[in-house]
Amino acid sequence: MTWDTINVGTHFDQESSVFVAPRRGVYSFNFHVVKAYNRQTIQVNLMVNGWPMISAFAGDQDVTREAATNAGLVILEKGDKAYLRLEKGNLMGGWKFSTFSGFLVFPL
Amino acid sequence: MTWDTINVGTHFDQESSVFVAPRRGVYSFNFHVVKAYNRQTIQVNLMVNGWPMISAFAGDQDVTREAATNAGLVILEKGDKAYLRLEKGNLMGGWKFSTFSGFLVFPL
Amino acid sequence: MTWDTINVGTHFDQESSVFVAPRRGVYSFNFHVVKAYNRQTIQVNLMVNGWPMISAFAGDQDVTREAATNAGLVILEKGDKAYLRLEKGNLMGGWKFSTFSGFLVFPL
Numbered sequence: 001m002t003w004d005t006i007n008v009g010t011h012f013d014q015e016s017s018v019f020v021a022p023r024r025g026v027y028s029f030n031f032h033v034v035k036a037y038n039r040q041t042i043q044v045n046l047m048v049n050g051w052p053m054i055s056a057f058a059g060d061q062d063v064t065r066e067a068a069t070n071a072g073l074v075i076l077e078k079g080d081k082a083y084l085r086l087e088k089g090n091l092m093g094g095w096k097f098s099t100f101s102g103f104l105v106f107p108l
Numbered sequence: 109m110t111w112d113t114i115n116v117g118t119h120f121d122q123e124s125s126v127f128v129a130p131r132r133g134v135y136s137f138n139f140h141v142v143k144a145y146n147r148q149t150i151q152v153n154l155m156v157n158g159w160p161m162i163s164a165f166a167g168d169q170d171v172t173r174e175a176a177t178n179a180g181l182v183i184l185e186k187g188d189k190a191y192l193r194l195e196k197g198n199l200m201g202g203w204k205f206s207t208f209s210g211f212l213v214f215p216l
Numbered sequence: 217m218t219w220d221t222i223n224v225g226t227h228f229d230q231e232s233s234v235f236v237a238p239r240r241g242v243y244s245f246n247f248h249v250v251k252a253y254n255r256q257t258i259q260v261n262l263m264v265n266g267w268p269m270i271s272a273f274a275g276d277q278d279v280t281r282e283a284a285t286n287a288g289l290v291i292l293e294k295g296d297k298a299y300l301r302l303e304k305g306n307l308m309g310g311w312k313f314s315t316f317s318g319f320l321v322f323p324l
Contacts, residue, residue, distance in 0.1 A: 028211065030138070030246070030287040032272070041172070055205045056140070057173040064257070065273040069177060069285060071138040073209045097271045101289045103244065103321045105211045136319065138246070149280070163313045164248070165281040177285060179246040181317045213319045 017100055018083040021076035025107040030071040031056070031084055031100045035091055037064055042089035044068045048082050055087070065097070073105065125208055126191040129184035133215040138179040139164070139192055139208045143199055145172055150197035152176045156190050163195070173205070181213065233316055234299040237292035241323040246287040247272070247300055247316045251307055253280055258305035260284045264298050271303070281313070289321065 021027065033044045033056070041059030045052040056070035076082065084100055129135065141152045141164070149167030153160040164178035184190065192208055237243065249260045249272070257275030261268040272286035292298065300316055 026211070028136075028209070028244075032286045034273070054207055056175070057142070057205070059171050059173065060168065060276065061171075063275050063277075065275065067272070067285070069175070070140045070205075070207055071179065071209065071287065072207045073211060097273070097286075099270055099286055099288045101244070101287065103242070103289060134319070136244075136317070162315055164283070165250070165313070167279050167281065168276065169279075177283070178248045178313075178315055179287065179317065180315045181319060 018081050019102050021078055021080045021082070023078050023104075023107055025076065026105045027074050027076050027082070027102050028071070028105050029054075029074060029082060029100075029102040032067045032069040033058070033084065033086075033091075033098045034065055034067045034095055035089075036094040036096065038089075038091070038093040040089040042068055042091070043087040045085045045087045046070070046072070046074075046082065047085045048074060048076065049080055052085075052087070067098075075108065126189050127210050129186055129188045129190070131186050131212075131215055133184065134213045135182050135184050135190070135210050136179070136213050137162075137182060137190060137208075137210040140175045140177040141166070141192065141194075141199075141206045142173055142175045142203055143197075144202040144204065146197075146199070146201040148197045150176055150199070151195040153193045153195045154178070154180070154182075154190065155193045156182060156184065157188055160193075160195070175206075183216065234297050235318050237294055237296045237298070239294050239320075239323055241292065242321045243290050243292050243298070243318050244287070244321050245270075245290060245298060245316075245318040247314075248283045248285040249274075249300065249302075249307075249314045250281055250283045250311055251305075252310040252312065254307070254309040256305045258284055258307070259303040261301045261303045262286070262288070262290075262298065263301045264290060264292065265296055268301075268303070283314075291324065
């Protein structure tokens with residue numbers, strides 16, 4: 001198993017944080033997208049090949065930092081792409097401290 | 109390892125989302141129970157055979173959607189049952205986007 | 217694999233909850249630090265050998281219980297120490313229901 005099989009990220013980057021499954025299997029994903037100094041509601045989706053699998057929300061009015069967070073198991077075929085998409089709102093103000101991680105639980 | 113060993117759920121169902129351990133081992137569980145348009149405080153417990161192992165809370169007054177979330181490792185014997193129980197409050201208003209997942213980290 | 221390789225914790229203890237990696241590998245960590253009846257903002261860091269790897273925040277004014285939560289994958293060398301540090305604020309009022317867990321995803 002090589003580095004290609006996991007995606008370690010401590011910075012949220014909508015452009016480049018795409019995880020490509022190296023083989024068929026069950027994968028565990030976990031994300032915490034932090035918004036800062038921003039009163040709007042955000043929705044973050046874990047996407048697989050363009051389809052939303054899991055959603056998370058953050059919409060507190062009076063908090064400087066808040067995370068939209070979720071986690072789950074997903075079956076991916078070899079070559080499937082998993083990534084985060086900001087479905088509603090924006091991250092104006094920053095997304096420092098956001099994380100997105102995934103790993104192969106077991107192959108199928 | 110077969111499908112019996114994991115519980116993939118993207119919808120929270122108090123009736124049917126019971127995970128039965130196929131063998132003795134250390135299991136990782138992760139849950140995010142979302143309440144919507146509901147001002148009460150909820151407490152969600154990860155139960156094993158009727159005993160609470162981990163709790164999570166959500167009690168924000170001014171937010172349309174908020175998640176009670178937690179995660180942890182639990183040792184299960186073969187046949188042990190793990191599930192979520194709403195300990196306080198209710199989910200009137202909906203629990204769409206809630207997730208509950210678990211997998212075997214390693215056998216004992 | 218023995219009990220030394222994992223850290224199961226359902227109670228947050230700043231003194232003793234240090235995870236020592238038994239071998240080189242990729243580890244998954246997950247923490248939920250709950251503050252209760254406390255209006256200050258807290259920042260919790262997942263530390264490795266004195267360096268912060270991941271941060272989480274909780275700063276709600278009107279909630280009795282709130283969790284600073286995050287998760288991620290970290291590469292540890294044999295003997296590396298991983299633990300939580302309260303970077304800002306304090307946990308006066310209690311940290312009951314806090315959790316900190318980690319496990320080896322695969323060796324390197």
